[in-house]
Amino acid sequence: MRIDRCVCHNVFFSALADTARRNECESLEQLMSCASFGQGCGYCHAYVEQMLETGETVFTELLPRRQPWKRS
Numbered sequence: 680m681r682i683d684r685c686v687c688h689n690v691f692f693s694a695l696a697d698t699a700r701r702n703e704c705e706s707l708e709q710l711m712s713c714a715s716f717g718q719g720c721g722y723c724h725a726y727v728e729q730m731l732e733t734g735e736t737v738f739t740e741l742l743p744r745r746q747p748w749k750r751s
């Protein structure tokens with residue numbers, strides 16, 4: 680299985696990685712304030728967090744679901 684995007688918003692992790700670099704986003708929450716993704720089911724959150732840590736933009740295994748994102 681290839682996991683490479685936020686399905687709810689059809690945004691590729693590679694595009695999010697570019698946005699993170701341009702805007703110096705270091706956390707999921709910072710990136711969510713700069714790009715439209717992650718506000719649907721939330722399943723992409725764990726992948727985006729790993730992307731921010733490692734630079735990976737394509738995943739082949741399921742990651743445990745992150746705690747639900749809450750807008751403050």
Ligand code: FES
Binds near residue numbers: 719721722
């Ligand atoms: S896959 Fe990103 S919010 Fe659903």
